[in-house]
Amino acid sequence: MTVDKTIEGVKNIMDGNYDDVPEDKFMNIGSIDEINTK
Amino acid sequence: MEVANKGKVVSVTEAVVEVEFMAEPRPRLRDVLILEKDPSIKVQVMKSSDNTRFYCIGLSKTRAIKRGDVVVNTGDALKIPVGVGILGRVMNVFGEAKDGLGEIKYDKLAPVFNESPSYADTVADLQFLETGIKIVDLYAPLVQGGKVGLFGGSGVGKTMLLTEILHNIINKDPKNNVSVFCGVGERSREGHELFNELKDTNVLPSVSLVFGAMGESPATRFLTAFAGASVAEYFRDDYGKNVLLFVDNIFRFAQAGSELSLLMNNIPSEDGYQATLNSEMASVHERLVAKNGRSVTAIEAIYLPEDDLFDPAAQTVFGYLDSSIVLSRDAYREGRLPAVDIIQSDSDALNPHNVTPKHYYVATASKSLLKKAELLERIVSLVGESELSDEDRTLYQRARKIKKYT
Numbered sequence: 001m002t003v004d005k006t007i008e009g010v011k012n013i014m015d016g017n018y019d020d021v022p023e024d025k026f027m028n029i030g031s032i033d034e035i036n037t038k
Numbered sequence: 039m040e041v042a043n044k045g046k047v048v049s050v051t052e053a054v055v056e057v058e059f060m061a062e063p064r065p066r067l068r069d070v071l072i073l074e075k076d077p078s079i080k081v082q083v084m085k086s087s088d089n090t091r092f093y094c095i096g097l098s099k100t101r102a103i104k105r106g107d108v109v110v111n112t113g114d115a116l117k118i119p120v121g122v123g124i125l126g127r128v129m130n131v132f133g134e135a136k137d138g139l140g141e142i143k144y145d146k147l148a149p150v151f152n153e154s155p156s157y158a159d160t161v162a163d164l165q166f167l168e169t170g171i172k173i174v175d176l177y178a179p180l181v182q183g184g185k186v187g188l189f190g191g192s193g194v195g196k197t198m199l200l201t202e203i204l205h206n207i208i209n210k211d212p213k214n215n216v217s218v219f220c221g222v223g224e225r226s227r228e229g230h231e232l233f234n235e236l237k238d239t240n241v242l243p244s245v246s247l248v249f250g251a252m253g254e255s256p257a258t259r260f261l262t263a264f265a266g267a268s269v270a271e272y273f274r275d276d277y278g279k280n281v282l283l284f285v286d287n288i289f290r291f292a293q294a295g296s297e298l299s300l301l302m303n304n305i306p307s308e309d310g311y312q313a314t315l316n317s318e319m320a321s322v323h324e325r326l327v328a329k330n331g332r333s334v335t336a337i338e339a340i341y342l343p344e345d346d347l348f349d350p351a352a353q354t355v356f357g358y359l360d361s362s363i364v365l366s367r368d369a370y371r372e373g374r375l376p377a378v379d380i381i382q383s384d385s386d387a388l389n390p391h392n393v394t395p396k397h398y399y400v401a402t403a404s405k406s407l408l409k410k411a412e413l414l415e416r417i418v419s420l421v422g423e424s425e426l427s428d429e430d431r432t433l434y435q436r437a438r439k440i441k442k443y444t
Contacts, residue, residue, distance in 0.1 A: 003168055003175040003393075006444065007400045010176065013439050014404055019432065026442035027373070 005031045043111040044074070045092075050103050053096045053255040054301035055081045057109050060090055068115040068151055070097070074108040081109065082116055082257070085302055093302040095257035097132065118248075118265045120272035121145030125216065128233055128247040131258055131265040136249055137233065148272050150264045154324035161328040166393055167335065170206045171199075173376060173444040176401050178361045178383040179393060180207075182280070183333030185326065185358050186385075187288075190365030190377075191345035197228055197286055199365070199376045200339050201235070204284055208241050216273045217245045217282040220266025223259040223290025226251035246273075252290075256301075259294035267325045274332045281334045283326060289341035292319065292351035309350045316354055323358040347382070361385035374441060380408055404440055411437030 009032030012018060018026075018035070025035050045059035059065060065083045071094060073079040079102055081094035096103070097116065119133035123143030128136045131150065135142050165182040168175055180186050180203075190196045208217050221229045229249050236242040246269055250262030263285065270283045285291075292315060299312030307313045326334045343349050345367060356362065363376075363383045370377035390398045414426060414434050426434060 001170050001172055003166075003179075003397065006172040006176050007394075007397050009172075009443055010404050010440055011396075011400050013436055013443060014400070014407060016432070016436070018439060019435070021439075023435065023439050023442055026439045029443065032443065 001030050008032065043113070045071070045109050045111070047103055047105055047107040047109060048091060049105060050100055051301050053100055053257050054298065055094045055096055055100055055103055056087060056091055057081070057083075057094055058091045059111075063111075064090070065092060065111045065113075070112045070114060070116055071109040072112060073103060074110050076102060077110075079103060082261075084298070085304075087303070095260070095298055096255055097257060097261075099255070116150045116261065117147035118150055118268050119144030119146075120148045120269055120276070122277070124246045124269065126243045126245065128229070128249060130254075131248065131250055131261045145276075148268045150261055150268050151321075152264075152268060152271060152325060154321075155327060155329045159329045161331065161333070166387055167207060167210075169203050171202060171376065173378045173380065174199075174203070174363060176397070176444060177378070177380050177388070177405065178363045178385040179387045179397075180335070180337070181360050181385070181387045181392070183328035183335055184360030184387070185323065185336040185338065186361040186363065187355055187359045188337070188339045188363045188365065189342055189347060189352060190340075191342045191367060194365040194367055194370045194377050195375060196339040196341070196365060197224070199363070200284055200286055200337060201232060202376070203337055204282075205235075205239065205241070207282060208244065211280075212244055214280050215244070215282060216277070216279045217241075217284065218266055218270045218273065219245055219247045219284045219286075220262060220269075221247065221249040221251060221286055222262045222266075222288065223250065223252050223254075223294060224286050226253065228286075256294040256297035259290055260298055263288065263291040263322050267322055270334045270336075271325060274329060274334055278332060280332055283334055283336045285336065285338040287341050288319075288322075288338045288355060289343075289351050291322070292354070307350075311350050315350065319354045319358070323355075360387060369441075372441075380405060380441065380444070381412065407433060408437050408440065 045057045048058045049056040069083045071081050080097040083092050083094050085093040087093050119142050121144040129142050167180040167182045188196045248266050250258045270281045273279050273281045295318050296312045326336045340352050364379045365377045366379035411434050
């Protein structure tokens with residue numbers, strides 16, 4: 001997992017792009033893109 | 039009648055042996071003395087107790103030493119074998135193999151105690167060292183040639199995180215890197231597990247392991263940290279490699295020093311630790327620096343008694359660290375692994391010069407958001423999340439998502 005991917009994920013959460021996604025989906029994932037596959 | 043380099047044992051208290059040298063030359067500090075009747079039994083001079091008497095720490099089991107036994111001064115300090123042959127091997131502070139793979143092959147013997155490099159030789163260049171662990175890379179980035187501390191009480195995952203970092207960075211640039219694992223005062227089971235893991239993942243050939251486990255004498259545990267530093271120095275200076283030094287656990291070094299200090303009748307400081315805690319910690323950490331273009335990156339686990347970050351031993355280490363990663367029991371209970379307390383963790387490298395401006399902005403802005411959410415936590419625990427304003431609820435939920443994501 002690269003730091004750039006981590007930064008992207010956190011920035012997207014802060015910007016509200018994942019406000020509709022339940023918080024459990026953020027657990028035990030690598031890249032933020034994996035949310036869609038959970 | 040005493041002969042020149044011989045003395046006799048006056049008292050034996052656990053790991054500390056008091057000897058008397060009636061005639062000159064008397065031993066110097068750190069000289070190793072051997073028992074005349076059994077040269078395999080060694081003690082090391084640590085302090086003079088009066089004009090002719092010296093406190094020594096037992097380098098082997100002191101049970102065989104009796105009052106009146108004759109000791110002989112070797113005139114030399116403790117040395118540890120170093121060389122390419124120690125890569126892939128496990129040894130103790132005396133250079134004895136602990137992996138059952140036969141004798142250790144070595145190029146030379148290096149003193150366990152050494153001076154720190156001069157200011158002129160020391161290089162301070164903070165370069166981001168990526169570990170692949172989200173929470174570490176974002177909030178407490180490691181730096182090449184720096185020191186990172188993993189703080190935490192028992193059972194919150196210090197060793198687990200240390201091992202994970204080891205696995206993730208050990209294979210970076212194997213041509214220029216070697217690793218040294220220094221096990222100080224931890225369970226021997228953990229050392230065994232680590233050895234097997236390194237073997238199974240084929241990284242053992244680039245790692246040298248020095249162990250002084252929990253069951254060893256305080257002298258052995260105390261000296262193991264110095265031995266780890268000596269091995270790291272050898273690979274940096276003689277072998278010309280960048281060294282990753284993993285220490286698990288540096289608190290046990292402080293603890294062993296405290297045990298020895300009390301046994302040598304020293305008066306402890308007000309907080310219960312030995313009065314020399316600062317200088318002992320400095321004598322290890324000041325050696326772990328980048329020198330002549332080659333670095334030692336130290337990654338240390340630090341046990342916190344009663345989860346207390348203000349414990350004097352932990353506080354003594356803080357000053358040497360470039361990055362501090364604090365593991366919290368609350369995060370562990372929430373099931374977040376590694377259980378890092380984001381707000382308490384930090385790194386000198388987290389500035390726009392060492393990381394990208396975007397990294398710096400996202401880390402500081404999200405930390406500030408987490409801090410605000412922490413204040414809201416109290417309200418939520420009393421009256422529930424539904425009582426928060428829309429704005430606060432959104433902030434609170436985003437903070438929870440960030441914690442779970444990282």
